Amino acid sequence: MINNxxxxxxxxxxxxxxxxxxxxxxxxxxxxxxxxxxxxxxELDKVTHSADRSIYLYIYAGxxxxxxxxxxxxxxxxxxxxxxxxxxxxxLGEDKCRTLPAAERTAKDAKxxxxxxxxxxxxxxxxxxxxxxxxxxxxxxxxxxxxxNPDGYITEGExxxxxxxxxxxxxxxxxxxxxxxxxxxxxxxxxxxxxAFCEMTVEDAEGNKYSGFWWEATPKFSELDLKECSRxxxxxxxxxxxxxxxxGERYKMVVDCNAASRLVSPLFTALNASSIQQKMSFLDDxxxxxxxxxxxxxxxxxxxxxxxxSRLFDTxxxxxxxxxxxxxxxxxxxxxxxYMANKMGIAPTVEDISRPCVLPYMKAEALxxxxxxxxxxxxxxxxxNGILVTGFNGGNCNPATGDFSFGxxxxxxxxxxxxxxxxxxxxxxxxxxxxxxxxAAGTDARSSAxxxxxxxxxxxxxFSA
Numbered sequence: 001m002i003n004n005x006x007x008x009x010x011x012x013x014x015x016x017x018x019x020x021x022x023x024x025x026x027x028x029x030x031x032x033x034x035x036x037x038x039x040x041x042x043e044l045d046k047v048t049h050s051a052d053r054s055i056y057l058y059i060y061a062g063x064x065x066x067x068x069x070x071x072x073x074x075x076x077x078x079x080x081x082x083x084x085x086x087x088x089x090x091x092l093g094e095d096k097c098r099t100l101p102a103a104e105r106t107a108k109d110a111k112x113x114x115x116x117x118x119x120x121x122x123x124x125x126x127x128x129x130x131x132x133x134x135x136x137x138x139x140x141x142x143x144x145x146x147x148x149n150p151d152g153y154i155t156e157g158e159x160x161x162x163x164x165x166x167x168x169x170x171x172x173x174x175x176x177x178x179x180x181x182x183x184x185x186x187x188x189x190x191x192x193x194x195x196a197f198c199e200m201t202v203e204d205a206e207g208n209k210y211s212g213f214w215w216e217a218t219p220k221f222s223e224l225d226l227k228e229c230s231r232x233x234x235x236x237x238x239x240x241x242x243x244x245x246x247x248g249e250r251y252k253m254v255v256d257c258n259a260a261s262r263l264v265s266p267l268f269t270a271l272n273a274s275s276i277q278q279k280m281s282f283l284d285d286x287x288x289x290x291x292x293x294x295x296x297x298x299x300x301x302x303x304x305x306x307x308x309x310s311r312l313f314d315t316x317x318x319x320x321x322x323x324x325x326x327x328x329x330x331x332x333x334x335x336x337x338x339y340m341a342n343k344m345g346i347a348p349t350v351e352d353i354s355r356p357c358v359l360p361y362m363k364a365e366a367l368x369x370x371x372x373x374x375x376x377x378x379x380x381x382x383x384x385n386g387i388l389v390t391g392f393n394g395g396n397c398n399p400a401t402g403d404f405s406f407g408x409x410x411x412x413x414x415x416x417x418x419x420x421x422x423x424x425x426x427x428x429x430x431x432x433x434x435x436x437x438x439x440a441a442g443t444d445a446r447s448s449a450x451x452x453x454x455x456x457x458x459x460x461x462x463f464s465a
Contacts, residue, residue: 001190002031002176006053009073013057014182016082022089024060024100026181028315029053036171037131042141044132045167057082061089065098097342100316105348106185107313107320113176113190117306118219123192126172138168138196140230153205159241164201164209168230171195185317193308194221198233204241212236217448219308236390239411243421246412248465252386253427254379254413257444257455259391262406264298264453266397266431268353271325271333273340275399282402282432283331292329292435295361299324300333301452302354309355309450318350325353357452361441374442376455381416382440383457387425388413395426402431408463426464434458 010027017025031053038046054071059082066089070081109115144154144163153160173193180186195217203209214232218224255263269275270283283291302320304310313319316338324332333349341348360374362382380388388411395406405428411418435458442454 002029002178002188006031006073007178009075009078010055010178010180012075013055013078013082014180016079017057017059017086018182020083020086022059022061022086022182024182026058026100026179026185026317028056028058029178030055030175032173032175034171034173035126035128035131036169037128037135039135039139039141039166039168041166042139042145044135047128047132057085059085059089060098060100061086063094063096063098064089064092065095066092097339099338099342100181100183101318101338101348103183103185105319106181106183106317107187109319110187110189110312113178113188115305115312116189116303116310118189118191118308118310120192120194120220120222122221123172123174131170131172134196134226135168135170137226138170138198138230139166140234141166144234157238159204159238161202161204161238161241163234164203166201166230167197167199169197170226171197179313179315179317181317187313187317189311189313192219194218194224196224196226196229198230200230200233200237202234202237202241208241210237210240212238212240215448217308219306223447240409240421240423243423244412246387246422246425246463246465248425248463250460251463252383252439252457252459253461253463254376254383254386254388254455254457256376256388256390256410257442257446257453259389260453260456261449261451262392263431263434263456264356264358264451266399266402266404267298267326267435268335268356269399270402271331271335272352273334273336273344273346276334277340277344280399282398282400286331287334289331290329291331291432292326293438294329295363295438295441296326296329296435297324297359297361298326299357299359300353300355301357302350304355307355308448311354314351314354316351318348320350320354325356355450355452357445358441358454358456360443360454361438363439372443374440374454375444376442377416379440379442379455379457380413380418383413383459384416385414387411387422387461387463388418389427393424397431404429404431404434424465428462428464434461437461 199213201211270281275281337351390410393407397404439457445452445454
């Protein structure tokens with residue numbers, strides 16, 4: 001944990017910068033620890049431990065700006081370091097748009113770092129032996145080998161397969177961040193994370209290889225599901241065996257919640273003020289306009305206690321809020337930091353999204369209860385026939401126009417039931433048109449994900465085989 005002595009050092013950095021000629025300054029002190037144990041094919045493969053303590057300084061001097069970092073926190077060294085930093089800043093080009101945010105916009109309630117309940121006290125009881133035991137608990141390799149026939153094949157299910165490799169990793173991390181500036185702002189954010197990851201590779205009878213992965217992560221260890229991680233990774237790999245060719249045409253497309261963020265992230269990039277200022281946004285001049293369908297609402301639930309991604313302030317210290325980004329299809333908010341606000345002459349907000357949440361929707365059905373459960377199974381049944389996308393394989397999106405081309409993998413489905421795997425298909429189109437063909441948004445977003453993006457469904461999507 002960051003102690004009082006280190007907090008005083010961060011404050012000393014601000015005092016030193018102002019004393020040596022800075023017009024304003026901000027300091028961000030971070031301590032972090034990451035420990036992990038990795039298993040390869042049922043055997044311990046690697047144990048890692050990394051610890052970091054560093055301070056970032058944001059110096060404003062004479063209408064100029066620069067950022068500097070060091071992990072040397074002795075006052076004598078910092079005094080000299082800051083003096084040299086200010087000298088370097090004075091040699092840079094003038095940019096008067098660089099200022100600290102207005103003091104009234106900064107967070108006033110991030111005093112201890114524990115306000116959002118993201119720190120698990122059990123983290124302090126962890127040790128290398130317990131982490132190793134948890135990584136061993138993840139592994140299914142020896143059990144699967146014991147279930148194989150003399151030729152190494154496992155015959156349960158429709159297609160026989162051999163388990164080629166298994167990689168499992170269990171990790172624990174801790175981060176403590178303290179921020180202060182020359183206007184009197186002080187803020188702290190403390191968070192733990194417990195995560196599990198597994199990747200399985202299998203081979204079918206023809207020698208074709210398929211891989212699948214699964215992960216779990218949570219700020220609280222009691223919420224971590226270790227037992228199912230490897231089984232879900234194996235299931236994802238085995239389900240890909242036996243893909244069939246599919247003719248390219250327009251289909252209804254359902255995107256699994258584990259892959260759906262790929263279609264949402266370009267929206268947030270386009271709503272960032274830096275993209276708009278550089279004429280690289282297909283959502284330029286969209287505030288207050290109904291660009292998307294009535295059923296699309298995306299909230300930023302930045303202050304949800306106990307959930308990954310939540311935070312009380314951004315890196316500038318600006319207070320976050322729970323607010324709509326897109327509401328009933330209407331664009332409500334750009335992400336505008338202080339610099340871009342000054343540069344563009346528009347009102348500042350926050351620098352980026354914290355914890356986006358897509359609200360549930362089902363076309364042609366009235367959802368009287370906003371909390372109505374809509375599962376992937378419900379969406380498939382609602383759509384009837386089409387392609388279920390479970391992964392994206394490369395591709396790109398033009399940030400200026402919204403035109404996209406993505407490689408996809410997944411399954412064909414008919415009458416609401418998955419029929420067979422498909423691979424090496426391509427979807428093309430425009431993001432605004434795609435989202436205006438929204439059929440459904442579920443309530444099945446992964447609770448462990450920072451981005452709460454559920455399964456999504458669209459109609460009239462162009463697939464190439």
